[in-house]
Amino acid sequence: HRMLDHYLHTAHQAAALTGTARVLISLTPPAEGAHPEDFAGDTARANAWFSAEQTVLIALVEQAATHHYDAHTWQLAWAIASHLHICGLWQEQKAVHLAAMEAALRLGDPVAQAHAHRGLGVGAPGLDNWDEARGHVERAIALFTEADDMGACADACRTLAWIADQQGDLEGALVAAQRSLDLYRALCLGADDNRGLLRIAAGLNSVGWSLIMLGQYKQALDYCLEALDLYQRLGDETTEAHIWDSIGHAQHHLGQYDEAVTSFRNALALWQQQPVSASWLTADTLMGLGDAYLSLGRFDAARIAWAEGLDVAERLGHADAGAFRTKLRGLDESGVPSA
Structure with missing residues (x-):
């Protein structure tokens, strides 16, 4: 129990630092005698820890599931999901979230089930299962809505926008992206809510990308530049890379080819600072x-x-x-x- 708490609470802290656009889950305090690592706000250290402990963390989800530490199972899967996604480890993403789903069903916890559905939805596209991904994410949105967990619902709507875009449902993608942005704005506590503002920036970029796909390039560029301004003021290199990529696409379609090259190279420079360049x-x-x-x-x-x-x-x-x-x-x- 102490070992699982050590890794869960450390991974949760690392996830908070490396994925600031995601709404955090709540954990119970660690067991007495467990001593999670402290990254002291250092994102590079958090990324390095994820990379060093990646194999252990994946194995721990399986061990937690085997011994029916069900809360640890789904929460560990949540905590490592973004790292697995960025690294392109889709088989591992699927495996840990299947274990998370079984644990959530044993718990009878609809919010845990919703997080497992979203994790399966994020991983399925890497295995070229877009219809399966959409089904999981739509189910996650329904469960989050029923539970009134609108922060997690906003995250899932942003995922749905990405999936719908890849399926060619461009109008559906824009609707989902706009709902995500609206929810993030409603949940933001104010100018000092940095995580809330970063989520708004992620929502702006999602809407901007959907507008690019619909051919509304000038409007899209406005959304993406607003998102970039927020990120550069608040700091999150992973999502800033996404935004530079979106800006590059908008500029390319507007005939601003030199500017597009610069934007894409800015995105690449940021991607190459990630644990798996x-x-x-x-x-x-x-x-x-x-x-x-x-x-x-x-x-x-x-x-x-x-x-x-x-x-x-x-x-x-x-x-x-x-x-x-x-x-x-x-x-x-x-x-x-x-x-």
Whole structure:
């Protein structure tokens, strides 16, 4: 029990530092004799701890489930979910949240079930199961709403916006993103609520991305720049990278190709500070960077970006590997020589 409390409370603290746009769950105090680590607000230390303890944390979810420490099971899964997501560990994400779901059902706790559904929804797209992902996240939203846990509901709506976008349901994505933003704004306590303001910024970026997909590029850029201003004032490099990526896409569609290159490279610089620099998120940004270079006629730079993205995608088993191959093949077939 002390060991599980040590890891759970340490992972919860690390998750609070490395994922500031996510609404935190509440924990009971650790057992007497348990001594969680203290990161003293140091995000780099928290990221390093997640990387060092990753294998242990995944195994602990299984051990907690085996011995029916059910609250520890679903809460540990919640605490490591963002780290697994950023690292592209989707099989592990699925496994820990299946264990979390079984534990939540044993507890009869609908909020725990909702968190498990959202975790399964976040992980399923990495395995190319978008319909399954949407079903889990929609169920999470329903359960959070019934429990009046509107902060977690806002997080789940933001996840739904991402999934709907990937399914081609662009209007549905915008509706979900806007609901997320509205809920974050309603829950923010004021100018001194830094976590609340960071969630608003995440919501702004989600709406901005949905508008990009709908072709409303100027309006989208306004949302994303507002989000960037909040993040740069408050600080969260992971989500700031997402915002730079969105800005790059909007600028590209507005014909601001040089600015788009700068934005994508800003995103890459931030991704590469994460615990796994060659993450699937890096691959997504490399795709956009190559597109911007192509629009500038910088064919060699585009080839380099896409080749790097292909290498990342192949190592992670990412579904975009095929898209990178298609783009590189298109360059070769166009007769553009390499340097």
